[in-house]
Amino acid sequence: MCIATIEDSSWKLNFDGASNAVGNGIGAVLVSPNGDHYPFTCKLNFNCTNNMAEYEACIMGLQAAIERGIKTLKVYGDSALVIYQLKGEWETQDPKLINYRKVVLGLLEEFDDITFNYLPRDENQMADALATLASMIRANKEEEMRPIQMSVYEAPAHCCNIESEEKDNNSWYQDILRYVRDRKYPEQATENDKRTLRRLACDYVLDGDILYKRRKDQVLLRCVDAVEAKLILEEVHEGVCGTHANGFTMARQIMRFGYYWATLEGDCINYTKKCHKCQIYGDKIHVPPSPLHVMTSP
Numbered sequence: 001m002c003i004a005t006i007e008d009s010s011w012k013l014n015f016d017g018a019s020n021a022v023g024n025g026i027g028a029v030l031v032s033p034n035g036d037h038y039p040f041t042c043k044l045n046f047n048c049t050n051n052m053a054e055y056e057a058c059i060m061g062l063q064a065a066i067e068r069g070i071k072t073l074k075v076y077g078d079s080a081l082v083i084y085q086l087k088g089e090w091e092t093q094d095p096k097l098i099n100y101r102k103v104v105l106g107l108l109e110e111f112d113d114i115t116f117n118y119l120p121r122d123e124n125q126m127a128d129a130l131a132t133l134a135s136m137i138r139a140n141k142e143e144e145m146r147p148i149q150m151s152v153y154e155a156p157a158h159c160c161n162i163e164s165e166e167k168d169n170n171s172w173y174q175d176i177l178r179y180v181r182d183r184k185y186p187e188q189a190t191e192n193d194k195r196t197l198r199r200l201a202c203d204y205v206l207d208g209d210i211l212y213k214r215r216k217d218q219v220l221l222r223c224v225d226a227v228e229a230k231l232i233l234e235e236v237h238e239g240v241c242g243t244h245a246n247g248f249t250m251a252r253q254i255m256r257f258g259y260y261w262a263t264l265e266g267d268c269i270n271y272t273k274k275c276h277k278c279q280i281y282g283d284k285i286h287v288p289p290s291p292l293h294v295m296t297s298p
Contacts, residue, residue: 017053027130028061
């Protein structure tokens with residue numbers, strides 16, 4: 001493991017403790033100057049108060065910093081009592097906390113420069129989550145749990161299936177396309193399946209490699225697969241010209257633009273239900289609180 005040098009002057013430590021009816025846990029996070037996070041968490045198998053858990057978390061984080069040779073450290077915690085006691089602004093009168101403060105002061109001698117800062121709880125989420133996890137979980141003393149690795153996903157997991165659908169060439173209209181082009185049926189198709197496929201194929205027209213669906217007014221709509229349908233939904237609903245319309249309006253707009261897929265209307269409705277902005281502003285009433293009267297000049 002890389003040992004920090006004195007030049008590493010921007011290391012930060014966030015700590016937090018959790019004490020509840022289920023158990024007690026502590027969490028700490030060391031943040032390097034490059035922004036790398038090193039989480040630590042521990043379950044406390046002894047009775048303690050919330051303030052004791054906060055001190056335990058601070059001590060665990062300081063010891064981890066000392067092991068890495070860090071000499072300059074900024075410590076952040078959401079416990080005002082612990083922070084201001086360590087800064088010397090508040091007195092320590094609780095007998096349970098006096099020994100904890102002595103331990104911390106002893107560890108401070110290992111640092112060249114260390115500061116303690118109060119941080120609101122909503123800005124100390126990672127340390128709080130680690131402490132809560134340690135307090136809730138039942139850990140086995142003989143088994144060591146590896147540090148938690150957290151990733152960030154930019155898209156839902158089912159998007160991977162959509163991409164594979166395109167690569168496998170298994171779009172919803174493949175059976176229709178094959179019948180219109182080659183007059184071939186899918187393997188293991190029953191007589192009822194063949195009859196249904198022939199009836200559906202009457203409404204489709206093939207132009208080169210592009211399949212179109214013929215509407216009742218004889219307008220041709222280009223058939224698109226799941227990947228293209230997703231892009232069309234995004235653009236029509238919240239793109240440059242998107243108006244965050246409801247599902248039925250979106251479906252009519254897409255068909256006017258000349259596109260079609262089998263689950264068009266249902267996908268439009270589901271997409272609007274999952275739109276974050278629509279959920280926030282959808283319930284706002286745009287009607288004035290009192291009737292408006294037209295005022296004309298005399």
